Amino acid sequence: MYSWLLRNLILPSVSTFTRSAFWEAYRDMLRLEVRSWDELQRLQWERFEVLLAHACQHVPFYRERLQSRGIEPADIRRFEDLLRIPPTTKDEVQANFPDRMTSAQASKGELRYVSTSGTANRLMVIHDFHKREMVRAAALRSLSLSGGYRPGGRMVEIPPDVCSIVCGAEGESLDGVLPHLYRMVRHGELGDEDAVSSLKGRVERNWVFRKKTYQPFGPQGTSLSKEQLRGYVAALRRDRPQVLKALPTYLHEIARYVAREGLEPIPVDVVKPMGASVSPAMRESIAAGFDGAYREDYGCAEFGDMACDCARRDGLHVFSDLFLIEVVVGDRHAEPGELGRILVTDLSNLAMPMIRYAIGDVGRIRLDDHGCGRHSPRLWVEGRVEDALVDRGGEVYSSDRIMDFLYRRPEVAQFQVIETRAGCLDLLVVPRNGADLRASGLAEAFGAFLGGGMDITLYPVKTIRPEASGKFRFVQSRSWGRLMEGERHA
Ligand SMILES: [Zn+2]
Numbered sequence: 001m002y003s004w005l006l007r008n009l010i011l012p013s014v015s016t017f018t019r020s021a022f023w024e025a026y027r028d029m030l031r032l033e034v035r036s037w038d039e040l041q042r043l044q045w046e047r048f049e050v051l052l053a054h055a056c057q058h059v060p061f062y063r064e065r066l067q068s069r070g071i072e073p074a075d076i077r078r079f080e081d082l083l084r085i086p087p088t089t090k091d092e093v094q095a096n097f098p099d100r101m102t103s104a105q106a107s108k109g110e111l112r113y114v115s116t117s118g119t120a121n122r123l124m125v126i127h128d129f130h131k132r133e134m135v136r137a138a139a140l141r142s143l144s145l146s147g148g149y150r151p152g153g154r155m156v157e158i159p160p161d162v163c164s165i166v167c168g169a170e171g172e173s174l175d176g177v178l179p180h181l182y183r184m185v186r187h188g189e190l191g192d193e194d195a196v197s198s199l200k201g202r203v204e205r206n207w208v209f210r211k212k213t214y215q216p217f218g219p220q221g222t223s224l225s226k227e228q229l230r231g232y233v234a235a236l237r238r239d240r241p242q243v244l245k246a247l248p249t250y251l252h253e254i255a256r257y258v259a260r261e262g263l264e265p266i267p268v269d270v271v272k273p274m275g276a277s278v279s280p281a282m283r284e285s286i287a288a289g290f291d292g293a294y295r296e297d298y299g300c301a302e303f304g305d306m307a308c309d310c311a312r313r314d315g316l317h318v319f320s321d322l323f324l325i326e327v328v329v330g331d332r333h334a335e336p337g338e339l340g341r342i343l344v345t346d347l348s349n350l351a352m353p354m355i356r357y358a359i360g361d362v363g364r365i366r367l368d369d370h371g372c373g374r375h376s377p378r379l380w381v382e383g384r385v386e387d388a389l390v391d392r393g394g395e396v397y398s399s400d401r402i403m404d405f406l407y408r409r410p411e412v413a414q415f416q417v418i419e420t421r422a423g424c425l426d427l428l429v430v431p432r433n434g435a436d437l438r439a440s441g442l443a444e445a446f447g448a449f450l451g452g453g454m455d456i457t458l459y460p461v462k463t464i465r466p467e468a469s470g471k472f473r474f475v476q477s478r479s480w481g482r483l484m485e486g487e488r489h490a
Contacts (some may be wrong), residue, residue, distance in 0.1 A: 001242050003152040006207060013180050021130075022200075026137040028410040029212045032321045033145065037367070037375040038138050040320045047347040048324055049221050052076060061096045061335050062353060076424045082324075083331060087343050087358045090123055098352075102126055106351040109193070116488040117272035124303040128351035135304030136204060138319060142297040143243060145374075147270035153242035155211045156268075158232075160247045160275050160470035177202045184358035212239060216470060217250055222414045222462035223430060229257040236266045244290070248273040252282050255289020256413075272296060276471055277361070277383045279403035298381055300359070303346050312370060315378025322348050325379060326356065327365045330485060336366045339396050341385055341483060354358075362398050362483070387475040389484040390418060391453050399475040410441060411435035419478040425454050 032040065039101070052073045055062035066073070071084055073265045086407075095100060102111075110129040127135065138338060143149035179196075180202050189195040205211050232254050236244065251273060258265060259279060271290045276284070278296070280285050287294040297308035298316050306323050307316035318325050324345040327334040334340035342363045363381040382388075383399030392395050406415045406429075413432040419425050427446060431437050443458040450456075 003150040006152040064134040126352040134348040138305040142305040142308035156241040158246035222467040223463035239437040258289040268292040279400040317376040
């Protein structure tokens with residue numbers, strides 16, 4: 001009933017009152033989802049051409065990038081032509097931010113800074129009003145398509161440690177929607193832009209998503225006390241969220257605690273990882289700890305949600321009306337299903353165009369239709385570029401592949417692989433149930449898995465600590481730079 005009222009009465013009236021296009025945009029997006037790939041591709045390319053022409057006219061960084069190569073926007077006519085434009089790196093964005101990266105056309109009053117979590121790796125981008133609406137709509141789209149979430153359902157998030165400081169800034173101490181509205185009326189602020197935008201934030205958090213945020217694990221790392229884990233389980237049983245989103249490591253630890261203690265799986269409708277990728281072995285243990293569907297999506301603060309899975313759970317369908325996503329190996333596009341670096345072009349941010357942005361993830365993409373009714377390409381994300389080991393022969397071991405191997409070993413509770421110099425690895429392991437790591441042949445087995453060319457030193461440890469960003473880096477590679485070999489540089 002609540003959800004019905006929300007969808008049919010409250011959200012449409014909020015849209016009218018605040019001139020918000022969020023609800024309409026969301027419904028348009030759902031209609032686009034079932035279009036044929038030909039139609040989607042046409043729409044995607046139209047939007048790309050608008051973006052590229054706009055960027056070349058109004059954004060100094062992209063104007064010079066194309067001019068210095070003698071390229072006109074009109075020269076980029078087909079998907080393959082994209083390869084003529086070098087990828088945009090995070091360093092370039094930072095060096096040119098904000099003036100040379102943002103559009104001279106954008107109206108300053110409606111711009112907002114958005115930053116990623118992670119202090120060391122922080123990237124600032126700017127969203128205008130339209131982009132913010134698209135981010136909101138895409139968030140609901142991915143919740144709805146991947147897991148069947150309905151506006152008004154209860155949601156719990158356990159974001160990475162740093163998120164409570166950085167990302168929380170916008171949402172902190174939000175009181176209710178109605179008290180805020182009452183205050184606006186009393187102070188005659190109904191036309192005030194900030195007050196309206198703040199009202200929208202409240203509606204979104206309290207009514208649309210009914211979102212609750214739990215404390216993250218904290219700097220002590222993966223090894224939580226029994227009391228702490230029991231606390232999470234009790235809170236989830238009490239709140240019974242429709243959707244639980246959390247850093248995969250948190251879900252993994254909670255699920256393994258449930259299994260260890262022989263507890264009933266935790267009842268949620270949908271459990272989703274956020275902020276990092278998940279290997280198949282982790283996925284299995286997470287799914288076993290929760291009584292609900294395990295689903296995945298792909299997104300980040302700078303771009304919003306970019307792709308989400310379907311009921312077949314075989315890859316994440318790209319939101320092709322909003323993003324153009326490429327996977328590249330050196331200076332060519334990857335073959336279907338081949339592992340490469342992911343590049344993102346954001347089709348709905350004209351205030352700060354991001355064209356072929358090297359987001360720092362590795363993955364695979366395929367175009368073939370698997371018959372679910374959505375025709376957009378499917379993406380598999382396998383971890384961070386800097387977390388992939390590349391051996392001398394060019395074989396790439398993504399962090400997902402490594403995690404998958406190590407988490408399937410019965411003696412491993414947690415681990416970290418640190419490449420101290422090319423070909424030399426320190427393997428830190430938290431043993432499971434007091435296992436004798438040296439007797440188990442773990443180092444030898446891991447060496448064989450990596451093709452025999454790596455020198456491995458094993459260290460038993462008590463916990464694995466997160467980075468300053470609050471996220472975990474289970475693989476710290478030095479050889480990842482080989483992934484860029486053969487690439488055209490600016
Ligand atoms: Zn599908």
